[in-house]
Amino acid sequence: MMPGSDTAAIETRALRAQLGGVEVLHGIDLRVRRGRWTSVVGPNGAGKSTLLKAVAHLTPHAGAVHLLGADMASMGARERARTLSWLGQNESSGDDLTVWDVAMLGRLPHQAWLAAPSAADYAAVEQALRATQAWEWRERALGQLSGGERQRVLLARALAVGADVMLMDEPLANLDPPHQAHWLAIVRALVEQGKTVVSVLHEVTMALHADDIAIMEQGRLRHHGASGDHATHAALMAVFEHCIRIQPLGDQWVALPRA
Amino acid sequence: MNAGPFVLHRQRRHAAVVTALLMLGSVLLLLLGTGVGSTGFESLFDLRDDPVALQIIRDIRAPRALGAWLAGALLGLAGAIAQGLFRNPLADPYLLGSASGASFGVAVALALIGTTPLATEWLTRLGLTSAAFAGAVAAVFLTLTLARGVQHTLRLLLAGVVVGVVLGALASLIMMLRPEVMLAMQAFMLGSTSFVGWPACALMALVWFVCLLVSAALSPLLDGLSLGEATATSLGLPLTQMRGVLVAVLALATGAAVAQTGLIAFVGLAAPHLVRSMIRSTHRLFMLTSSVMGGALLLSADTLARSLVAPQELPVGVLTAVLGGGYLLWLMHRRAGRPTLS
Numbered sequence: 001m002m003p004g005s006d007t008a009a010i011e012t013r014a015l016r017a018q019l020g021g022v023e024v025l026h027g028i029d030l031r032v033r034r035g036r037w038t039s040v041v042g043p044n045g046a047g048k049s050t051l052l053k054a055v056a057h058l059t060p061h062a063g064a065v066h067l068l069g070a071d072m073a074s075m076g077a078r079e080r081a082r083t084l085s086w087l088g089q090n091e092s093s094g095d096d097l098t099v100w101d102v103a104m105l106g107r108l109p110h111q112a113w114l115a116a117p118s119a120a121d122y123a124a125v126e127q128a129l130r131a132t133q134a135w136e137w138r139e140r141a142l143g144q145l146s147g148g149e150r151q152r153v154l155l156a157r158a159l160a161v162g163a164d165v166m167l168m169d170e171p172l173a174n175l176d177p178p179h180q181a182h183w184l185a186i187v188r189a190l191v192e193q194g195k196t197v198v199s200v201l202h203e204v205t206m207a208l209h210a211d212d213i214a215i216m217e218q219g220r221l222r223h224h225g226a227s228g229d230h231a232t233h234a235a236l237m238a239v240f241e242h243c244i245r246i247q248p249l250g251d252q253w254v255a256l257p258r259a
Numbered sequence: 260m261n262a263g264p265f266v267l268h269r270q271r272r273h274a275a276v277v278t279a280l281l282m283l284g285s286v287l288l289l290l291l292g293t294g295v296g297s298t299g300f301e302s303l304f305d306l307r308d309d310p311v312a313l314q315i316i317r318d319i320r321a322p323r324a325l326g327a328w329l330a331g332a333l334l335g336l337a338g339a340i341a342q343g344l345f346r347n348p349l350a351d352p353y354l355l356g357s358a359s360g361a362s363f364g365v366a367v368a369l370a371l372i373g374t375t376p377l378a379t380e381w382l383t384r385l386g387l388t389s390a391a392f393a394g395a396v397a398a399v400f401l402t403l404t405l406a407r408g409v410q411h412t413l414r415l416l417l418a419g420v421v422v423g424v425v426l427g428a429l430a431s432l433i434m435m436l437r438p439e440v441m442l443a444m445q446a447f448m449l450g451s452t453s454f455v456g457w458p459a460c461a462l463m464a465l466v467w468f469v470c471l472l473v474s475a476a477l478s479p480l481l482d483g484l485s486l487g488e489a490t491a492t493s494l495g496l497p498l499t500q501m502r503g504v505l506v507a508v509l510a511l512a513t514g515a516a517v518a519q520t521g522l523i524a525f526v527g528l529a530a531p532h533l534v535r536s537m538i539r540s541t542h543r544l545f546m547l548t549s550s551v552m553g554g555a556l557l558l559s560a561d562t563l564a565r566s567l568v569a570p571q572e573l574p575v576g577v578l579t580a581v582l583g584g585g586y587l588l589w590l591m592h593r594r595a596g597r598p599t600l601s
Contacts (some may be wrong), residue, residue, distance in 0.1 A: 015365065043346070053381050053489065056493055057492075058489045058492050058493060076495075077494075077496075077497060078495040080493070080495065081493060081494050081495030084493075085493070086489070086490070086493040088487060088489050088490055088493075091486060091487030092346060092486070092490060092491050093484070094485025094486055095485075096485070096539060096545075097482065097485060097533055097539070097541065098270055098539050101482065101540075101541050102486065104483055105479075105483055105486065105494060106494070108479055108483065108494045108495065109495045109498065110554040111496055114476060115474075141270055154486075157490075161494075200326045250286050
């Protein structure tokens with residue numbers, strides 16, 4: 001284990017969750033190390049999004065979740081919101097709010113009730129909007145943006161929280177290749193600052209850029225290991241029914257469809 | 260680049276100017292509504308030496324104009340809350356069954372009072388107002404009970420539809436069994452501002468003020484909700500509690516307006532849409548502006564209703580339906596016709 005990474009950012013024990021009366025998480029024991037980027041991958045319906053929601057306390061669940069060593073069930077909602085930021089997929093977006101107002105919503109957990117935004121809030125919002133290259137549109141309404149532009153604004157909203165742990169569900173949805181690369185840089189910078197990032201990613205090649213990979217299948221954690229490990233690659237190929245192969249390309253790993 | 264509090268200078272200033280203009284327009288409309296009568300501005304010129312003219316203006320027209328504005332403001336506010344709460348641009352203040360509840364309350368009251376020989380006009384008025392208010396609020400709470408709380412938006416909407424249909428049917432049944440209440444019921448269902456006096460104005464002003472304060476305080480919830488329930492929860496907002504309070508505000512504002520002026524159509528739906536076509540803002544200012552817009556709408560409709568076919572009067576609800584609906588359609592087509600939304 002790497003030095004300084006012995007505290008778990010997220011630790012779940014026997015985490016179970018249901019969707020519409022059907023159990024979709026069957027007791028997950030996951031330990032996400034601090035200051036690292038972990039990608040969650042798996043076939044459709046493996047329970048990846050539900051896992052992220054259960055960890056973020058956004059869906060009813062059984063079992064324990066610890067966030068930076070503290071039991072989440074005993075944390076206050078605002079404290080939880082300051083420590084953990086969540087970016088969902090296919091959530092409705094406030095078309096009438098301006099880009100600036102949306103990003104400022106990320107500062108809600110830091111603001112006293114009825115208080116005006118502080119200088120720190122303004123600074124965090126500007127930094128987040130600049131980081132996702134959305135600063136230029138700050139006065140435009142979300143409804144006037146394309147899908148990819150909107151995604152960058154929602155990412156800025158999640159960044160503006162300034163939380164130590166970030167959960168992102170399909171953050172690359174609608175992003176073009178330059179902005180996918182840009183997103184990688186943002187995540188790398190976050191991890192360098194000591195933050196922990198957990199992302200659900202569909203693109204296995206993108207997921208292979210992460211430090212660690214958690215592989216899920218049918219509501220269970222199949223494998224959890226470093227993204228460069230041979231065992232991780234073997235588990236990835238197995239979980240996708242050997243329809244992909246993983247090969248080195250320069251200093252990266254890429255997943256290719258098996259011809 | 261200059262960050263700080265002035266990053267949104269253009270949008271914020273525009274929204275503030277629109278709101279200020281609407282308020283100024285409301286004041287002018289109040290003066291106009293107070294001045295204009297069935298014979299034009301005649302009574303205004305006779306004011307100095309005609310005590311009757313003075314009395315007409317002071318005791319009838321002024322409270323009526325103010326009452327129309329306040330009822331419209333309550334409906335505009337309720338509409339903005341409903342659309343934010345249910346994240347549906349078609350939501351209106353009557354969504355949770357309050358309109359049918361009020362009709363049912365009035366039908367019951369009319370049927371009961373009709374049989375009492377002691378009932379004076381004043382007592383009838385008071386009885387009807389209370390019955391409408393009680394009916395509207397009770398219907399919303401019935402909806403909440405049937406939906407088992409405020410957690411599920413869809414369940415709440417469906418329960419509201421069920422309550423609306425059932426109470427509406429019961430009100431119709433009462434009308435069938437007691438045909439003598441039919442005329443009074445029809446007047447209530449079309450809406451009218453002609454009975455509003457100073458006490459009613461004071462009551463509506465108080466309710467408006469309280470509702471506006473509470474909704475302004477809870478406006479971050481509506482902003483957060485527009486990004487989805489999960490995102491709102493992840494931001495640490497206590498969804499259930501805040502929703503409960505906002506539903507109560509919705510019921511109170513709608514009940515107060517409906518009790519004094521009957522079922523005014525379209526103001527609650529149209530006012531937030533009109534505001535949305537003019538400004539982009541977070542819900543705090545949006546709700547205030549929608550409310551002022553609702554007041555201006557209903558007051559203009561009321562003044563028109565009194566002067567279009569003077570000395571006769573049109574029911575104001577008919578005018579709001581025609582004007583509000585027409586304008587909304589025009590807005591929709593104007594937007595759809597443009598290559599890009601601006």
